[in-house]
Amino acid sequence: PKRFRFFRYTWRLTYLSAIAGTAYLAYGVYELRHPDDQFSPDPTKKNLVILGTGWGAVSLLKKLDTENYNVIVISPRNYFLFTPLLPSCTTGTVEHRSIMEPIRSITRHKKAAVKFYEAEATKIDPDRKVVSIDDISDVKGASSKTDVPYDMLVVSVGAENATFGIPGVKEHSCFLKEIGDAQQIRKKIMDCVETATFKDQSPEEVERLLHMVVVGGGPTGVEFAGELQDFIDQDIKKWIPEIADKFKVTLIEALPNVLPMFSKQLIEYTESTFKEEKITIKTKTAVKKVTDKTVEAEATGPDGKKFTEIMPYGLLVWATGNAVRPVVKDLMSSIPAQKDSRRGLAVNEYLVVQGAKDIWATGDCAVAGYAPTAQVASQEGAFLARLFNTMAKSEAIENQIHELSSELNLKPGVDAAAVAREIEAHEKQLRRIKDIKPFHYTHQGSLAYIGSERAVADVSWMNGNFATGGGLTYLFWRSAYLSMCFSTRNRVLVVVDWLKSKAFGRDVSRE
Ligand code: FAD
Ligand code: NAI
Numbered sequence: 001p002k003r004f005r006f007f008r009y010t011w012r013l014t015y016l017s018a019i020a021g022t023a024y025l026a027y028g029v030y031e032l033r034h035p036d037d038q039f040s041p042d043p044t045k046k047n048l049v050i051l052g053t054g055w056g057a058v059s060l061l062k063k064l065d066t067e068n069y070n071v072i073v074i075s076p077r078n079y080f081l082f083t084p085l086l087p088s089c090t091t092g093t094v095e096h097r098s099i100m101e102p103i104r105s106i107t108r109h110k111k112a113a114v115k116f117y118e119a120e121a122t123k124i125d126p127d128r129k130v131v132s133i134d135d136i137s138d139v140k141g142a143s144s145k146t147d148v149p150y151d152m153l154v155v156s157v158g159a160e161n162a163t164f165g166i167p168g169v170k171e172h173s174c175f176l177k178e179i180g181d182a183q184q185i186r187k188k189i190m191d192c193v194e195t196a197t198f199k200d201q202s203p204e205e206v207e208r209l210l211h212m213v214v215v216g217g218g219p220t221g222v223e224f225a226g227e228l229q230d231f232i233d234q235d236i237k238k239w240i241p242e243i244a245d246k247f248k249v250t251l252i253e254a255l256p257n258v259l260p261m262f263s264k265q266l267i268e269y270t271e272s273t274f275k276e277e278k279i280t281i282k283t284k285t286a287v288k289k290v291t292d293k294t295v296e297a298e299a300t301g302p303d304g305k306k307f308t309e310i311m312p313y314g315l316l317v318w319a320t321g322n323a324v325r326p327v328v329k330d331l332m333s334s335i336p337a338q339k340d341s342r343r344g345l346a347v348n349e350y351l352v353v354q355g356a357k358d359i360w361a362t363g364d365c366a367v368a369g370y371a372p373t374a375q376v377a378s379q380e381g382a383f384l385a386r387l388f389n390t391m392a393k394s395e396a397i398e399n400q401i402h403e404l405s406s407e408l409n410l411k412p413g414v415d416a417a418a419v420a421r422e423i424e425a426h427e428k429q430l431r432r433i434k435d436i437k438p439f440h441y442t443h444q445g446s447l448a449y450i451g452s453e454r455a456v457a458d459v460s461w462m463n464g465n466f467a468t469g470g471g472l473t474y475l476f477w478r479s480a481y482l483s484m485c486f487s488t489r490n491r492v493l494v495v496v497d498w499l500k501s502k503a504f505g506r507d508v509s510r511e
Helices: 002-033 055-063 083-089 103-108 179-196 203-209 219-239 241-246 264-277 326-333 374-410 416-434 471-484 488-504
Strands: 047-051 070-075 079-081 100-102 115-118 120-125 130-134 145-149 152-155 211-215 248-252 279-282 285-290 294-300 306-312 315-318 359-361 445-451 454-461 464-470
Touching (some): 002 488, 047 145, 055 070, 055 103, 055 152, 079 103, 083 179, 083 219, 083 471, 100 103, 120 326, 179 203, 179 219, 179 241, 179 315, 203 211, 211 219, 211 306, 219 248, 219 264, 219 279, 219 445, 264 445, 264 454, 264 464, 445 471, 454 471
Parallel strands (some): 047 070, 047 152, 070 115, 152 359, 211 248, 248 279
Antiparallel strands (some): 079 100, 120 130, 285 294
């Protein structure tokens, strides 16, 4: 009968798709594990030095034709970090290695070999065209500080955590920027829990230890608060019921609302979701001082009057945005054209550092008129790759034109008309290649997880904006971030982590 035939075909189609999917995945894994042989870079080519292994640098590296340059990557971190899922690492929803991609695997898959030095750039000398680097790792060889000369330099070192010089912040709080920060937070959450259940602990001390304070209502602070409350509600309370009603999460923000970059409707949705989740939001409250056990803030009441509030805490996470790294500050101070720039290296529309020669900057350390996000950094990195690939191509054509012209002038008996035609064709090609448009950022939208399997999204769609929040947005958030993960390996590991934490719960052991 016809309907059985339909089922048989559907089943066959599903079966074939599964085989094709598995074959594709297997091929991806095979390719990852068996990179092609690389050829050594030509020493006569230009030295292209890239500082950093974050969003900007890796997106440049991914699209760069490395055979055109001697590429040298320098960073204290020998991996790329997928920051959007970093808040999930603080509670073990995702394991930290799942969102790290070794830089060696990225460089090894390039056509021409790329050098990598695990070191921090400590100084950039634009006059001598050298970068001073320092191996800051624990194991040091006979050489640990040296200079690397460059012909072209890309500064993509990101930013450090802003503390605004507020006393006690550096000493007592946890930041959330690097893998080590997420691991420290995960450990500290469980340390607070175990200490709160210690024998003969006073009720005030239990209350303090289980008060988790987050400073900064930007996306980092909001996403972390949401993940933390999930961990407490879905796991910790189950395993340690005797303190279940003692947990408190407070989010402190100096401005009148959280998530200022999102639309009003999504700000209200986030605030009401936090209320449901029992996360306290204290807006118009600016932290002024931190001690080992308290946070001191200046709050503005509904009557406009200011008052001081002291909050005891067990865990304090500081997420108040970005500050300029010392190596960037130092470079800015050596370039007169950068004297009015405050938030990073001012760049032109081709991402060239203003007032400097042969230096480009991308991402959080560059000021190009966009927000410091991964989206911007990766688009800037990809733009630079296109720019450098084009520059190399046009240089090759210019050399060919030069050779043909000397043939025309020096070699007797050449077909002058044919050579002239060839030169003209090359010049035409050159004009086409050289017509590179300036960098243009395409905003794809903002997404943030807000806890209890809900997310908010301001998505740019068909020349308009589309604001949405809730459970379906959470599925969209998950699939969007999964597709953005660096490699198939990362994607598989993240999915396994999600399934693992859903099935068995998050691990509450303190490493
Ligand atoms: P980074 O990615 O920070 O990379 C900087 C690199 O430079 C690192 O490899 C670092 O080790 C290296 N480096 C540092 N100092 C030196 C030195 N002296 N010499 C050489 N190398 C150095 N953005 C989004 O668009 N969407 C999100 O969902 C999102 N989520 C985020 C979540 C969190 C928790 C955080 C902290 C940020 C998030 N962001 C997100 C912002 C995004 O991560 C940054 O804008 C992005 O990382 C900037 O890229 P970058 O290349 O400039 O810097
Ligand atoms: P942020 O700069 O976006 O927010 C920091 C917040 O801290 C500000 O709202 C500020 O008013 C507040 N603040 C500053 N000092 C304070 C004080 N003393 N007391 C109380 N509040 C204080 O920083 P964040 O969240 O770290 O983000 C940095 C960048 O990374 C942003 O560009 C952001 O868009 C991006 N990002 C994007 C994410 C996403 O798209 N999901 C996730 C995380 C970061």
